[in-house]
Amino acid sequence: DIQLTQSPSFLSASVGDRVTITCRASQGITSYLAWYQQKPGKAPKLLIYAASTLHSGVPSRFSGSGSGTEFTLTISSLQPEDFATYYCQQLNSYPFTFGGGTKVESK
Amino acid sequence: EVQLLESGGGLVQPGGSLRLSCAASGFSVSSYAMGWVRQAPGKGLEWVSGIYGRGGSTNYADSVKGRFTISRDTSKNTLYLQMNSLRAEDTAVYYCARRDYEEGGSCYRYWGQGTLVTVSS
Numbered sequence: 713d714i715q716l717t718q719s720p721s722f723l724s725a726s727v728g729d730r731v732t733i734t735c736r737a738s739q740g741i742t743s744y745l746a747w748y749q750q751k752p753g754k755a756p757k758l759l760i761y762a763a764s765t766l767h768s769g770v771p772s773r774f775s776g777s778g779s780g781t782e783f784t785l786t787i788s789s790l791q792p793e794d795f796a797t798y799y800c801q802q803l804n805s806y807p808f809t810f811g812g813g814t815k816v817e818s819k
Numbered sequence: 820e821v822q823l824l825e826s827g828g829g830l831v832q833p834g835g836s837l838r839l840s841c842a843a844s845g846f847s848v849s850s851y852a853m854g855w856v857r858q859a860p861g862k863g864l865e866w867v868s869g870i871y872g873r874g875g876s877t878n879y880a881d882s883v884k885g886r887f888t889i890s891r892d893t894s895k896n897t898l899y900l901q902m903n904s905l906r907a908e909d910t911a912v913y914y915c916a917r918r919d920y921e922e923g924g925s926c927y928r929y930w931g932q933g934t935l936v937t938v939s940s
Contacts, residue, residue: 713881746926748864755914755930756856756864762924799864803918803925806878808854810864 718811735800744804821845828934841915852918857911
């Protein structure tokens, strides 16, 4: 199985900060990586697919990059509605594993 | 508009069974790959099972293999997850999701609201 390691697990930041989250795969997954945002009590929401393609309706302050085994999610200027938990997921091969999550909290 | 609506969750004793349903609207479940993802209380997301649109082949996480069965009923446009031999560690919110294929990758684009399964005596 492919393991995904997200870092950091927790992140304290302020509105306006640039935030970067990393997701490392235990083996190459080309660009079969997606990023999701989840708020408490809600279903996850798709942010980015194919490692770097922004899902329709997602603000342009979100961006993704990487391929192979190293991926990043960047929020260029954190907004109040961005405080949430973020997950990466590989869809290269079954089982479609998720990273452990990164909780972005207000500093 | 694509919508997914889960139902069937509840309280069940260890060793018991439960069948979750995911009613789809706005598309045909036979035309898309679908999946189930769960989230234990206070924990992260865990992929559980998937079914291909064409052909209907299935895949499972090791943690549920041999106990859970994913299926669909095209006449009802509904996805199911039959869960047998339930354990306390299966307690979670279960989400169904539609898998979309895009150039260079795929993703779970649409998600249901989730249904809570509690396994306890």
